[in-house]
Amino acid sequence: MKLGAWTVAALTALTATAGCVSWMELDDASCPPEGTALDYESFGAAFFATYCNNCHSAKADERRGAPVAYVFDSYEQVLALEERIFLRAAGDNVTMPPGPDDPPEDARDKLAEWLACGAPRSSDASEP
Numbered sequence: 001m002k003l004g005a006w007t008v009a010a011l012t013a014l015t016a017t018a019g020c021v022s023w024m025e026l027d028d029a030s031c032p033p034e035g036t037a038l039d040y041e042s043f044g045a046a047f048f049a050t051y052c053n054n055c056h057s058a059k060a061d062e063r064r065g066a067p068v069a070y071v072f073d074s075y076e077q078v079l080a081l082e083e084r085i086f087l088r089a090a091g092d093n094v095t096m097p098p099g100p101d102d103p104p105e106d107a108r109d110k111l112a113e114w115l116a117c118g119a120p121r122s123s124d125a126s127e128p
């Protein structure tokens with residue numbers, strides 16, 4: 001995906017306010033040569049439930065400002081928003097969540113790996 005100049009400007013401003021010096025896009029991330037053992041059923045669903053859906057679920061009592069279009073309740077919703085999710089929460093991208101309950105680095109690295117490997121849904125689907 002090519003980012004328009006306005007997107008780059010917006011992201012630069014965003015990361016600047018968050019105190020980051022750089023960010024990585026999903027397109028630039030690489031899947032390990034051996035592939036990934038991570039899938040939505042064993043990893044993704046629990047990751048979003050634990051770290052994101054307090055604010056991002058359609059059923060969240062208090063969204064605390066999370067945009068209504070950014071709901072991570074299902075695999076399809078996550079897949080449709082994967083580039084934005086990567087940019088905000090995967091690997092060294094740490095601008096989400098905004099609160100103190102950050103995922104550990106290990107969980108962010110797993111998110112990056114899972115998305116970079118095509119976000120397999122179940123262990124069956126991760127077979128080439």
Ligand code: HEC
Nearest residue numbers: 051052055064065066067070084085088089096097098099
């Ligand atoms: C404490 C509440 C809260 C939690 C938890 C939270 N978010 Fe957010 N999210 C927000 C708010 C508020 C915004 C809108 C402001 C902004 O974009 O910074 C937002 C916006 C977003 C956006 C849309 C903005 C964009 O860059 O396109 C994405 C994607 C996102 N969050 C991903 C996540 C992910 C992934 C997690 C879990 C790792 C997460 N959020 C956890 C509150 C939260």
